[in-house]
Amino acid sequence: MTASELIHHFLDLVKWMELFPMIVTKARIVEVLDYGTWEGSIQLMYVKFHILSPLVEARDFFFIRCCRQFDPTT
Numbered sequence: 001m002t003a004s005e006l007i008h009h010f011l012d013l014v015k016w017m018e019l020f021p022m023i024v025t026k027a028r029i030v031e032v033l034d035y036g037t038w039e040g041s042i043q044l045m046y047v048k049f050h051i052l053s054p055l056v057e058a059r060d061f062f063f064i065r066c067c068r069q070f071d072p073t074t
């Protein structure tokens with residue numbers, strides 16, 4: 001997998017969930033704060049993470065996901 005393919009997997013919600021199927025049980029984008037591709041995309045996300053332990057319940061998180069390209073040659 002190339003670096004650009006990896007970035008596309010991280011930015012696509014369904015592909016991101018497929019990368020971590022044992023940890024991410026539910027995810028959705030609540031709001032897009034700034035549209036963009038590799039330069040300036042900011043999203044408010046809701047995620048339900050599941051820790052691989054029968055003693056720990058799944059946890060709900062809200063976080064802001066940001067994508068920024070630092071060097072156009074990479």
